[in-house]
Amino acid sequence: MKTLAMAALAIALAACSSAPKPAAEAPKADKAPVAKPDYFKVDASTAGSVHGKIQFRGKKPARKKIDVSEDPMCAKMHAAGLFDESLVVNPNGTLANVFIYVKSGLEGKTFEPPKEPVVLDQKGCGFSPRVIGIQTGQPLNVSNSDPVTHNIHPMAQINRAWNQSQDPGTEPLKRRFVQREVMIKVKCNIHSWMRAWIGAVEHPYFAVTGANGAFELPDLPPGDYTIEAWHEVYGVQEQKITVKASSKEEIAFTFKGE
Amino acid sequence: MEPNHRNASITTPLVILMLSVPCLTSCGSTKETPKTPAAVVAPVGTPVEIQTPLGLPPVPIPPGNKPTADTIALGKKLYYDTKLSADDTISCASCHGPAHGFTDGLPVSTGVGGKLGGRSAPTVLNAAYSPVQFWDGRAGSLEDQAGGPVANPVEMNMPHEVVVKKLNADAEYPKLFEKAFGPGPVTLEKVQMAIASFERTVIAGNSPFDRYQFGGDKKALSAAAIRGLGLFKDPAKGNCVKCHTIEEKYALFSDGKFHNLGVGMNAEGELSDLGRYTQTKVEADKGAFRTPTLRNIAQTGPYMHDGSAKTLRRVVDFYVGGGNSNPQLDKDIKKLELSGREREDLVAFLESLTGEVPKEVLP
Numbered sequence: 001m002k003t004l005a006m007a008a009l010a011i012a013l014a015a016c017s018s019a020p021k022p023a024a025e026a027p028k029a030d031k032a033p034v035a036k037p038d039y040f041k042v043d044a045s046t047a048g049s050v051h052g053k054i055q056f057r058g059k060k061p062a063r064k065k066i067d068v069s070e071d072p073m074c075a076k077m078h079a080a081g082l083f084d085e086s087l088v089v090n091p092n093g094t095l096a097n098v099f100i101y102v103k104s105g106l107e108g109k110t111f112e113p114p115k116e117p118v119v120l121d122q123k124g125c126g127f128s129p130r131v132i133g134i135q136t137g138q139p140l141n142v143s144n145s146d147p148v149t150h151n152i153h154p155m156a157q158i159n160r161a162w163n164q165s166q167d168p169g170t171e172p173l174k175r176r177f178v179q180r181e182v183m184i185k186v187k188c189n190i191h192s193w194m195r196a197w198i199g200a201v202e203h204p205y206f207a208v209t210g211a212n213g214a215f216e217l218p219d220l221p222p223g224d225y226t227i228e229a230w231h232e233v234y235g236v237q238e239q240k241i242t243v244k245a246s247s248k249e250e251i252a253f254t255f256k257g258e
Numbered sequence: 259m260e261p262n263h264r265n266a267s268i269t270t271p272l273v274i275l276m277l278s279v280p281c282l283t284s285c286g287s288t289k290e291t292p293k294t295p296a297a298v299v300a301p302v303g304t305p306v307e308i309q310t311p312l313g314l315p316p317v318p319i320p321p322g323n324k325p326t327a328d329t330i331a332l333g334k335k336l337y338y339d340t341k342l343s344a345d346d347t348i349s350c351a352s353c354h355g356p357a358h359g360f361t362d363g364l365p366v367s368t369g370v371g372g373k374l375g376g377r378s379a380p381t382v383l384n385a386a387y388s389p390v391q392f393w394d395g396r397a398g399s400l401e402d403q404a405g406g407p408v409a410n411p412v413e414m415n416m417p418h419e420v421v422v423k424k425l426n427a428d429a430e431y432p433k434l435f436e437k438a439f440g441p442g443p444v445t446l447e448k449v450q451m452a453i454a455s456f457e458r459t460v461i462a463g464n465s466p467f468d469r470y471q472f473g474g475d476k477k478a479l480s481a482a483a484i485r486g487l488g489l490f491k492d493p494a495k496g497n498c499v500k501c502h503t504i505e506e507k508y509a510l511f512s513d514g515k516f517h518n519l520g521v522g523m524n525a526e527g528e529l530s531d532l533g534r535y536t537q538t539k540v541e542a543d544k545g546a547f548r549t550p551t552l553r554n555i556a557q558t559g560p561y562m563h564d565g566s567a568k569t570l571r572r573v574v575d576f577y578v579g580g581g582n583s584n585p586q587l588d589k590d591i592k593k594l595e596l597s598g599r600e601r602e603d604l605v606a607f608l609e610s611l612t613g614e615v616p617k618e619v620l621p
Contacts, residue, residue, distance in 0.1 A: 070598040151579025162583045189579035
């Protein structure tokens with residue numbers, strides 16, 4: 001479908017006499033579908049990696065209680081209250097839910113999208129996980145484990161935005177993103193407090209920090225890279241790093257609170 | 259196109275003339291004229307007026323099928339009779355039964371041999387007021403509609419000529435048809451006319467809402483339902499009334515038009531049923547379905563054309579969420595800003611729309 005759409009676009013562009021120049025990537029042939037892209041193969045004998053931790057400095061803000069009165073079923077699930085998770089500081093002083101990815105340095109290389117889907121679940125009237133990374137072209141499965149109806153709404157700016165209602169017990173929604181977008185804010189149109197973030201990149205070099213605040217980007221071909229770390233509250237930071245053959249590079253990011 | 263158009267305008271009066279001539283010549287005499295082409299079938303008895311409850315306008319009656327006591331009674335017998343199906347198992351009431359507000363309480367219906375239909379059975383209640391029938395509007399009248407499910411392979415699965423043969427051979431029906439339509443055999447047209455006349459009496463009104471809105475009884479609705487009515491009408495809140503209409507003196511809760519809410523999306527986000535588009539082939543009609551009435555809605559779940567919404571709360575949540583995005587989404591479908599209490603109030607209002615059904619229409 002995608003290749004057909006691209007071919008159609010190429011034809012449309014070519015047909016328009018005032019188009020100054022054809023898009024560089026557009027295939028020359030007018031109808032032959034683009035063959036399977038020439039996927040880049042990482043040479044395991046020279047591949048290196050980048051790893052590190054996301055530190056948090058400053059005062060850890062008190063967690064805010066969320067008003068879940070929009071839905072009595074959600075309120076029932078959280079008798080003790082549901083708390084805002086936009087900032088999760090781990091016991092070891094690191095930050096969870098940070099999206100780290102290779103921002104530049106991989107230009108010209110095309111990576112095959114994994115067939116294994118990334119799962120975004122709606123559970124306990126929240127998205128789980130809150131932050132996910134996905135490769136463009138990789139399947140995204142959105143499931144609903146709740147006894148209530150949700151309406152997932154990825155508010156994409158570069159990719160196509162969509163929203164779809166999902167009743168309890170229905171099969172997962174299956175979608176893909178086609179272009180890099182860091183990050184896509186995700187809402188539930190029915191439960192205003194629900195929030196998730198999706199980082200879509202065109203290669204497999206991304207990670208999301210968990211309970212230990214650590215990340216690793218393995219199997220990186222040697223090269224000069226810009227690594228970016230994104231956090232929902234504190235924004236983005238980037239660092240440059242050179243990965244030599246078979247080297248394990250370490251970098252640290254620090255986000256400062258109030 | 260021009261010459262054709264001119265031809266059409268010339269032939270039309272001729273056709274009318276040809277149709278009226280046999281009637282003029284035969285009506286005065288008692289002699290049968292069996293070979294007369296296109297004899298106009300009409301009920302022979304005295305037309306009766308269908309009494310409407312509070313909140314409903316007069317029932318629209320086609321000039322050619324004014325209901326009589328005999329056509330209504332015959333239609334009722336046919337409506338509840340399983341003989342209209344291939345294996346004598348399914349009647350109209352099987353899927354449009356009084357126990358479920360003249361639907362069947364199922365997402366999609368089960369026809370002859372356990373076959374499943376493609377869409378949820380719409381209620382027959384107040385179908386008399388709808389300018390078109392079926393979710394996609396493919397029938398222009400109740401008469402046209404009545405023949406559809408009988409022949410549909412996944413519904414009653416009986417070709418029309420078989421139905422007619424079966425009824426003509428029946429011990430009771432031929433004389434009931436003669437009583438209703440005068441001498442002559444049972445025909446499909448008469449079957450459809452009789453069922454349609456019965457269906458015009460299957461109406462519901464005088465609900466708590468009607469007594470509040472049109473009857474001046476300010477105690478007929480709960481406080482929650484009154485708030486719900488306000489939200490239902492408020493363009494900045496529910497705006498439900500935009501399609502589920504309420505007039506000054508009556509309320510049908512349907513504009514009789516077709517709208518795309520994005521219901522029936524598959525997992526990949528594509529419309530699985532193109533609805534009105536299947537009839538019109540107009541791009542904008544893709545995924546659009548006829549606005550259903552909301553009368554007796556508490557009895558007619560599950561909801562939507564595919565029966566996908568199990569409860570009224572789920573229906574409200576669906577609208578709060580702004581439906582499902584798709585290229586043909588109706589411009590009036592938007593995310594709604596409604597608090598939890600407001601959502602409950604809307605449900606309370608919808609539950610106040612359950613009205614009385616005349617006892618004569620029950621089996």
